[in-house]
Amino acid sequence: MCFMGRWSEDRVAGAAPDAASLAAARKLARPGPWSETGSNDVLVWGKCQGSGKTPYQVSVDLAAPAYRCSCPSRKFPCKHALALLLLWSRGEAADAGTEAADFAREWAEQRAGRATVRERRQSEQPADPAAQAKRLADRLALMDAGIADFSRWLADLVRTGMASARSQPYSWWDGVAARLVDAQLPGLAEQVRTMGSDIHARSDWTDHLLHRAGRWWALTKAWRIRDHLTPDELADLRVAVGWSVPASEVEGVEALPGPWLVLGDHRSDDGRLQQQRTWLRGPDGTVVVLLDFAARSEPLATPQLAGALLEATVARYPGSAPRRALFTGGVGTAGTARTLGGGSSIRQALDAESAAVASSPWRERHPVLLAGVRLSTGGSGWLRDEAGDALPLVDAPLDSLLALTGGHPVDIFGELEEGRLRPLSAVIGNAVVTP
Template sequence: MNDRWDREQVLGLAPDAASAKAAGGVAKPAKWDGTGCDDDALWGECRGSGKNPYRACVDLSEPAFRCSCPSRKFPCKHALGLLLLWSDGTVDAGPRPAWAAEWIEERRARADRARERRAGAAAKARDPKTLERREQRVDGGVAELDQWLRDQVTHGLAQAEQASYRLWDDVARRLVDAQAAGLAGQVRALAAVPRKPGWPGRLLEEYALLRLLVRAYRRRDGLPEGLRETVRSRVGFTVQQEDVVREGERVRDLWCVTGSRDIAQDQLTTRRIWLRGRRSGRPALVLSFAVPGRPLDASLVVGTEVDAELAFYPGSQPLRAIVAERYGAAVPAVPDGSPVAGFLEEYAAALERDPWLDRWPAVLSGVRPARPPGERNGTWNLQVVDAEGDALPLLPTDPWRLLAASGGRPVTVAGEWTPRGMRPLALWSEDEGVCIL
């Protein structure tokens, strides 16, 4: 039998604070029938408001989740509630019912087929003629984008302020046709630049970064290897996972899971999971993707630490990684953080290596949330302040959970830093342990 997780590990799987709270409402033995578990799985039927109970099942080896309820969250409150019951020791071992066994066998068969498809796609992508045709298409798309950027600056930014989304979407579509999906995403993001005071300068900065990327790509043969790989990745060239595992830089460490965030876009949900090495102090980003109705990877739980070896994707500032090997089960842990000045030094060094970084993981220790000086009454824009009085602004968000969990005392806060501020993702306090924000 797998070691049963504690309550913090279970709640660390919750996609948001609301799901964690709702799970407590269904984590009651009286609501469940037919619960059971074995070495690899956990199952049960939860009575709800309808005629038929909801069937929930958890594959503990991933973990992965299945529930017959209509929720679009993974895991849903029923799967979390079942895990909480298991954590409390109220779920006994037993044989799998047919419906649970069928789901686990089907998902493992799908995983085998997916590996076979990836292997076939990787072999096709490595074909020299295919690679040559792709390079030619991208070259054409990059040249067209370069001319478009020149035109925007030549004609001025006044028309862009009143322009519709189509101004950028038409260019992005042509880049997709040219197989430069990375550039297409960055062009589409231009439409989201806030129309606030100073907006023309901000848009011009984004144009300049795009032009820098275009020029770097067109001169890629003269770039250092790491920077060349970064530029290719930003343009849209991908590296197969198998190649990363086989050839990527390997780093074994005690990796603390500091935050997780799900982003839904274009019928695809992306989960960003941030890690930090205990010994190396190195940050890492593990991504997983899922179409609607499919679960995301939930094997890395916020608030835990796992002894593992990561394989890093190539680049001048290697950040994205794959978990290549695990050495034991995850355990609850608090990440090592730094004061604000130390974090800013780390971020500046990363930005020097990769000027197109749009986010960077932050773990700040000994900070407390506070309102900025001069903040008007009735507004709740927050910042975090360390013992030296240095502060970082937080992106606008619901302040109450952060304020309640910290209680005004110094805590450890982890989040995503962007040029507009930090989005808090998790908090550790002496009294409450980990709190998902």
């Protein structure tokens, strides 16, 4: 099929993932922020000045259609791509005739040759090492500058006081986050964005922001001494700032055999992004976590059932235990476990959390398996172990837990987060169940 004519505005509207994106795009669809726009038979491209220093590079492949933008939005296509298409459809920008911008042409070529590239990747050596080293140096320079900028912002924050930060609009936080994204620090950016809403949503916002600012501060200091960190410490730091390790670098490293027991899984949706965490335990007791992400409108990977034994091999990302992991091949089912094994007391679980904080201060969630705990429904719920120690619950479906446990002591697996437990599975009557 070869439909390369100019799109109507309706067709552009039809490509929008939701009404909000289209509304945002209409606001952007004026020549002001745009530069270096152009189009040919198959491509429309342009640069859009956003809130950051570098303009976003936007390319649209009309044939597929496919969209690419250097902005951090998880909307697909994003408002920039939509705005560019709107301008082009109205004939207000991106007129044909110019030579395609480098970024757009590169992208189109990449797309066209992806299949062959993928095949080639298996056999060929990685690209030019000198160019790679240059890219890494560029990225580190950008990140260094971003961290320095963030440190100054933290100092400003405590100089003017957190009370005045609370009176700032959300856009203030979003602006800080956008600068962090531009500096290739998306993990930090996400934390700052979350703080922008937490500061109004949480009653303990003073302590929350104080401690978080302290943690961010420690992180900027750790970044500066990253050459002196152990590989695991450095890997944890990379996760915290959002410098991800490509899956392709992990896949070949190891292949830990199963069966892997699914301890529990959790899905969350923060409005921008859906996330699924699946906790697995290997035959030797190694605990790993699988992370799946999907844009809001896209389906997540099928959840694994708690208690299932998976016949699969797993490779772990670098970092301290429990490490993130991925499946290195197909996943088969090897039956169902009747129990999750021996658990710990609440005191032991908190001690383990303390030890984990000491070795990996950026980690916020710790998997725990509690033995023989009973449910109390006061407030948002509590678990109490045989010794009388108690732990508050978070995100717990209390009625469901009550119905399943009948108030009897059971083993519960969950995530320990800020001193509260998010229950993900329970062992009841010789079966692992999800509340």
